[in-house]
Amino acid sequence: MFVATLFFVLAFFLGLLLGSFLNVCIARLPRYESIISPRSRCGSCGHAIRWYDNIPLLSCAVLRAKCRDCGGRISLVYPAVELVTGVWFAVAVYLGAGALQIATLWAAGFLLIGLAVMDWQTQLLPDGFTLTGILLGMMLVCTRTIFLGPHEGDVLLAKHHIELRAPGATHDGGNIFLTGSESLIYGRMAAIAGAFLLLFAIRALYKLVRKRDGMGLGDAKLLAMIAAFLGFAPALFALFVGVCAATLYAVGLLLRGKASGATRLPFGSFLAVGGMVSALYGQAVVAWYTSLFR
Numbered sequence: 593m594f595v596a597t598l599f600f601v602l603a604f605f606l607g608l609l610l611g612s613f614l615n616v617c618i619a620r621l622p623r624y625e626s627i628i629s630p631r632s633r634c635g636s637c638g639h640a641i642r643w644y645d646n647i648p649l650l651s652c653a654v655l656r657a658k659c660r661d662c663g664g665r666i667s668l669v670y671p672a673v674e675l676v677t678g679v680w681f682a683v684a685v686y687l688g689a690g691a692l693q694i695a696t697l698w699a700a701g702f703l704l705i706g707l708a709v710m711d712w713q714t715q716l717l718p719d720g721f722t723l724t725g726i727l728l729g730m731m732l733v734c735t736r737t738i739f740l741g742p743h744e745g746d747v748l749l750a751k752h753h754i755e756l757r758a759p760g761a762t763h764d765g766g767n768i769f770l771t772g773s774e775s776l777i778y779g780r781m782a783a784i785a786g787a788f789l790l791l792f793a794i795r796a797l798y799k800l801v802r803k804r805d806g807m808g809l810g811d812a813k814l815l816a817m818i819a820a821f822l823g824f825a826p827a828l829f830a831l832f833v834g835v836c837a838a839t840l841y842a843v844g845l846l847l848r849g850k851a852s853g854a855t856r857l858p859f860g861s862f863l864a865v866g867g868m869v870s871a872l873y874g875q876a877v878v879a880w881y882t883s884l885f886r
């Protein structure tokens with residue numbers, strides 16, 4: 593119990609620290625600036641931020657969200673990103689089954705929170721996050737195959753009724769099958785390609801009908817990234833949640849007269865939030881949905 597609480601608290605603080613780094617990525621990646629140097633500076637006066645003014649959550653509270661040098665306001669998005677990342681890391685430890693699933697939730701959450709904020713602020717979904725995420729998701733799947741037991745996850749493609757009587761012939765003789773590792777890796781590669789092509793096709797169709805871009809290629813890469821971390825079916829659920837959330841938001845804007853039919857929505861932000869919902873509940877929802885057809 594004590595150890596579990598300790599992990600929970602440590603995960604929260606690790607999330608706060610990485611959330612602080614995530615803020616640097618959010619500010620610099622869309623402008624193609626280095627995320628390593630120079631040190632963080634105040635947006636108003638350009639003064640380098642001291643280390644003790646750069647402590648997640650705490651510094652912002654002590655300084656009352658104002659710069660120590662010029663008194664310029666510090667956006668509340670910074671502490672919000674830190675807090676959400678911290679809470680996400682702690683929740684992942686609570687809900688994740690095993691180190692590998694926790695690692696997947698941490699990596700996916702970090703990238704999705706960053707992408708949600710970047711798309712909201714700049715309408716950009718940098719490749720530095722989406723493509724890196726696809727690679728990272730694939731690497732985690734490859735790591736999972738190491739821990740598969742013998743014949744675990746094997747998929748039988750075709751059964752041949754050839755009885756091999758030669759010495760040493762096994763029970764599987766003549767059957768065509770994918771091993772668990774092969775089906776996991778090939779399946780995930782297909783999921784990534786499928787997710788990308790799905791949004792790519794919707795985008796092309798929209799362009800054909802409306803004669804203008806309705807969606808960036810970044811959205812397709814983002815869904816591919818979600819598929820890399822979670823698989824195809826949970827990615828579809830993420831898309832469903834994203835579309836529902838974006839629609840509700842758009843209807844809200846239209847009702848308050850703050851938008852017209854031509855207003856652009858940062859769809860990537862809604863899709864990223866859908867990805868986070870799916871990371872936590874996607875497997876359960878997919879299992880429930882497929883049970884309806886049994």
Ligand SMILES: [Zn+2]
Binds near residue numbers: 635639664
């Ligand atoms: Zn300042």
